[in-house]
Amino acid sequence: MSTFYVLLSVVLMLQVCRACDGNNEEEQLAAARQQSDEYFANAYGFNSNNPWSSPYYQPSARVPGYASPYEGRTPISRQPNYNPFKKYFANHVDEENSQAEGRFALGSLGANLINTGLFNNRFTPANTWRPFASLANRVPVSVNPDFSGPLSNFDACTSPSGDAGICAPGSVCSLFGGRPSGSCILGKVCCINAITTCGGTVTLNNTYWQSPSTAVSAPSTCALTVRMDTKLVEQLARPICQIRLDFVTFTTQQPTAGTCTDSFMVGGSTSVAPIICGDNTGQHMYLDVPSSAITPTDVQLMFNFAAGTATRSWNIKISMLPCGASYLAPTECLQYFTASTGRVRSFNWQDVNVNAIRQLNNQKYNICFRTELVSGSRASQLCLSVCTVTNTGAGYGITTPAAPFASLPPLLGSSVGTGTATAGVPTALQGACTYDFLAIIGATDALTGFSADRFCGTRLNPNPAGINADALVCTNVRPFRVTYQTDNTELQTAAPLLVTTPADTNNVGFCLDYQEK
Structure with a gap:
């Protein structure tokens, strides 16, 4: 009999302990939930009853549909579709075992459901049906994988319409005045923000x-x-x-x-x-x-x-x-191209019918090209050619240089370079691209072998006699870079040591197709 009483006492003590633990756990859960609300309120000025209450970030207009590729420079250009049920099938047992478990028997599935319903504001304030509202109060905040830093993983994403955005919880997206468009992993949304x-x-x-x-x-x-x-x-x-x-x-x-x-x-x-x-x-x-x-x-x-x-x-x-x-x-590169082929244009160049002045004054900047892999090897050569136009405008037109002597015809092609010109006169004296020019260090005509470092006029051609045709110009100097510079006027300016003045009129700038080889 004494043995029975001892066992009964042990059982009663265990029940009392479980009851105490249960009450303590409920208090811990309530405290954790309160800390969650206080965290968002203090960190973001966020009121869960009114997600638009922030005085700083206000809702903004929707972005019109368009596609704008980021030249492949964003590490995550498009997030894969995430299936939260994927790992609960037999084929993904190992994957499941490698993931952190939540407090539910369903592991991180429960976490994703809570994140979707509670933290991501999938149930709008106008919708009073919130099936996970009471469940969330019983789940520790640790179930939310982003609670410690809900904004620490603002990875780039692309919406189904092609807009660029960031991955963020839906409530935070609303807080910053954005709009959800598409989904990211861990129940986040692709948040598109516009001002x-x-x-x-x-x-x-x-x-x-x-x-x-x-x-x-x-x-x-x-x-x-x-x-x-x-x-x-x-x-x-x-x-x-x-x-x-x-x-x-x-x-x-x-x-x-x-x-x-x-x-x-x-x-x-x-x-x-x-x-x-x-x-x-x-x-x-x-x-x-x-x-x-x-x-x-x-x-x-x-x-x-x-x-x-x-x-x-x-x-x-x-x-x-x-x-x-x-x-x-790279430092000091205003523009940077990261594909093995492409097109580069001066600002305000357009393929238009009117052959008017489109070249802008006071331009001075570098255009850089990342060295890409071509046929499994790093490119060793950058080649440029004038792009084809469909209208009456020109693809290339930078201040026409003047001839230094009356006995020499005006040269419309190249300037300062390493080659020599007619009758042994140095190219530097003939072209004088000192006002507006395109600098391509080490540029050589792929066919004739003539070389030049600066280009102006109406033809991209390092050959002084190439006044009627554009050339394919290539350089082996790496890193690949082009410099564009214009002066502060489109009026004709007297040139030192020159008999005539450059024809600084009707310049269109440039449009060049490039290819790395």
Whole structure:
């Protein structure tokens, strides 16, 4: 009998302990849930009852449908479709065993269901049916794999419509004024963010700055600030060293004699970006900035509009590139191309019917090409040729040089180079591309062997006699780089040591197809 009483006492003590543990666990779960709410409230100013309550980030317009490839530079250009049920079939037992388990028998499946219903705001405030609402209160916050840093993995993503965005929990996407489009792993959404106002501030990667829906008045100014600071919660894990601007669309008033009346300019970056205007859809810029891990930086993007009725519209994608990334552009490269073939154009060049001045004044920047693998080996040669035009305009036209002596015909092709010209006169004296020019170091005509370092005129040809034909120009100098420079006027300027003056009129700039070999 005494043995029975001893066993009964042990059972009763175990039951009491379980009850105590159960009450303690409920208290721990409630405390953890409260900490979760307080964390979002303190970190983001987020009110779970009103996801649009943030005073800083407000909802913005939807991005129109279009495709804008990022030249293959984004590490994750498109996230794979994620199937949370995949690993619960027999074929994926090993994969399941390698994953961290949650508090449920279903492991991370339960975590994904909670993330989808609770943390990702899939059930909108207007929908009162929330099947996981009570369940979430019983699950420790540790089930959410991103609770310790819900913004620490803002990887790039691409929506089904081709828009670039970031992977984020749905509630955080709403907090920043974005819209979900497509899905990412771990129950996140591909968040697309757009701003359609002047005078705002951008802190989120892959943000689109779009022209206002109402017509832009002239004269006026429209500016935007891009802020980089590791103290910002959305940038804690990613110090920024570069900004890439992709001009998805860009249309402003055409220049007057090469000088911009409407102007787009950049301030606050360590690299110098030229002032541009006109038509620049499809162009891009890389801007170097001090590492945000060392000092906070504000970069200003500004449009100044002059009087006139020209159409002004733009859609600029702003990408913040982290320090140490393999896809950063080399220092002092305003443009950077990362394919073995492609097309490069001067700002405001267009294939149009009117053969008018499209070359912009005061341009000075480097265009760089990453050395790609060609047939399994690193490319050793970069070749450029003038692109084919379908209208009456020209694919190449940079200030025509003048001849130094009256007895020599004007040369429309090359200038300063290593070759020699007619009657032994050095090419440097004949061409004199000292005002507006395209510099290709080590460039050689693939057919004739003539070489030059600077090009201007109406033909891309290092041969002084090649005034009527463009040539295929190749260089073996690596890293592959082209420099474009123009002066501050399209008026004719007297040249030292020259009898005649250069024909600095009706310049269109350049459009070149390139290929690495």
